[in-house]
Amino acid sequence: MANDKNLKITFCSGAGTVTGSNFLLEGNGKKFLIDCGLVQGEKFIDDLNWNKFSYDASTIDILFISHAHIDHIGRIPKLIAEGFNGKIVSTIPTKEITEVMLADTAHLLSKDIENGLDKIYTKENIEKAMSLWETIEYGQKLNVDHGFQFSYKDAGHILGSGMLEIIYNDKKIVFTGDLGNSPSPILKDTENITDADYLIMESCYGDRNHEERSERTKKLEKVIMDNYKREGTLMIPVFSLERTQEILYEINNMVEGGKIPKMPIFLDSPLAIKLTALYRKYEKYFNPQALKIINSGDDVFSFLGLKFTEDTEDSKAILRVPNPKIIMAGSGMSNGGRIIHHEKNYLPNKNDTILLIGYQAIGTLGRLIVDKVKKVKILGEDLVVKANVVEISGYSGHKDSDNLINFVENTAKTVRKVFIVMGEPRASMFLSQKLRDNLNVDTYIPETGEEVMIEC
Ligand SMILES: [Zn+2]
16 A cells, blocks of 8 residues: 555556557556546457456546547446446546447457357446546646546547646656647647656657648648549548547638538448547637638538438448548548448459548558558458558547657756556557657656556
8 A cells, every 4th residue: 555645646547559448557546547448459449358357446536537539438338347437537528528429339249159259248237337427627726635636638639638637745756647649620739747756748759740731731631632533432441530630620621611512421320420429519618710710601611512421221321422532431441430341342443532630550451551451351251452552640539659758848947757558569659768868757658457556
């Protein structure tokens, strides 16, 4: 048991890997979890998610959620199933987005009787989680007995995303969650942290830089026009959350600015359609430029040619729509969802194009495509990829290596140690070395399951 001045962090998962964010902070008789996410990889949901948690869920006081991506929230129903009865705290949009995301995952898992997932991902467990949930605004302080204070700063990663700041014994500990690739077309920039004592930070792109941000819109426009001239189908595998809304926003500006001609554009994802409605609802969290366009009367998620295909029949009918056309569908890493049906149809055709705009985890079909692997298997069928493969890294939702370093630089004077998590080992190690060399800060890369004491 820690003494009053020290806190213990256990890196339960999300160390040495990008997904599965789940950290335990304990001390002075209190236990807090930060995130409770799914481990993802080759399978949308890795089997090891269903191992028992390393802690007793019933003893946790509060679960804080950084943002509503499934690799940060996906094991909440399991936490409930293992007896969690504390509070869950997040920003307002995060709670609402989580409810949609968990319901969607429950639907995916409802037939998984083998692993007993139908018993974990139940409607009752999700409802129970929602009933335990409290929300706070960015900057609002939540005081918890035994001397803890919590608040969120805008991480600029997805709608509602927050960095969790914890003050204990006049020391500041910050869990970054995922850090946004600011400036985003829609969201506000990541807020600065200038006075942290300890940082627990993500490192997804720790070893790589994205291309110039000013180039991304031009590149997207070029991919769309090239496909238009070729009279092909352009597939864009999208993450339903944030990437979809950003791309819709960008295409909206292109169509209404007369930069691209009208053509059929499908948002073929029931989940993305639901989440887009939530973005509309929470426009107040958008950045000033986006708000200016909205206040001028433009619906930024609607334009000529755009069709939302919620029903399966409408989705299937896309195949019969003449080219040129654009299909946006999930999942973003092509490890499930409607996009794989489209990929099966169009990847073997040299006139068609697949545009990858997000992180592709090792083991996913998306990773094979981006690595230019020619022979792939989709829905049990072997096929040869002849379609054009284009990547625009500027739309990534994560800060790149240089921007992660800039982020830490703001607090380099005060930070005692930077714990580097949520990255593949190479990315974490590269970032660690850069932080040491460039900023002279102390860093540490914990392993999954490792416990560390921090002095407060
Ligand atoms: Zn995320």
